[in-house]
Amino acid sequence: MSDCIFCKIVKGEIPAGKIYEDEELLAFHDVNPQAPVHFLVIPKKHIPDVMKLGREETPLLGRLLYKAQELAAELGCAEKGARFVINCKADGGQTVDHIHCHVLGGRPLDWPPG
Numbered sequence: 001m002s003d004c005i006f007c008k009i010v011k012g013e014i015p016a017g018k019i020y021e022d023e024e025l026l027a028f029h030d031v032n033p034q035a036p037v038h039f040l041v042i043p044k045k046h047i048p049d050v051m052k053l054g055r056e057e058t059p060l061l062g063r064l065l066y067k068a069q070e071l072a073a074e075l076g077c078a079e080k081g082a083r084f085v086i087n088c089k090a091d092g093g094q095t096v097d098h099i100h101c102h103v104l105g106g107r108p109l110d111w112p113p114g
C-alpha cells in the first residue's frame with residue numbers, strides 16, 4: 001500500500017529504530033513509547049487489521065508472536081513479563097492500518113486499559 005506508514009518503514013522510505021528484520025517480519029521501537037520497553041512487530045506483507053486476516057496467514061502471525069516473545073526476552077522482559085497487544089479498527093484504538101503487535105514492558109501496566 002503506497003500510503004501506508006508501516007509499508008514505507010518496510011521499504012526504508014521512513015526511518016525507524018529497527019530492532020529485528022527478516023524476509024517476513026520487521027520490529028521497531030514505537031515512536032511514542034508508553035513504557036520503558038515499547039516496540040512493534042509487523043508482517044512486511046500489508047494486512048490491514050485482524051478482521052482481514054486470512055486463514056493462510058495464521059503461520060505468519062504465529063511467527064510474529066513468537067518473534068515478539070523472543071525480542072521481549074532479549075529486551076529484559078522474560079522474568080516479569082510484558083503486554084502483547086493488537087489493536088483492531090476504530091473501537092480497538094487502531095491508528096495505523098497495517099497489522100502490528102505492540103510489546104510493552106519494563107514496568108507494571110494497568111488493567112483494564114482506558
Ligand code: DGP
Pocket residue numbers: 005014016017028029030031032040086087093094095096097
Ligand atoms: P495503533 O494505535 O495500535 O495503531 O498503534 C500505532 C502505533 O504506531 C502508535 O503507538 C505509534 C506508532 N507509530 C505511528 N507512526 C510511526 C512511525 O512513523 N514510526 C514509528 N516508529 N512508530 C510509529
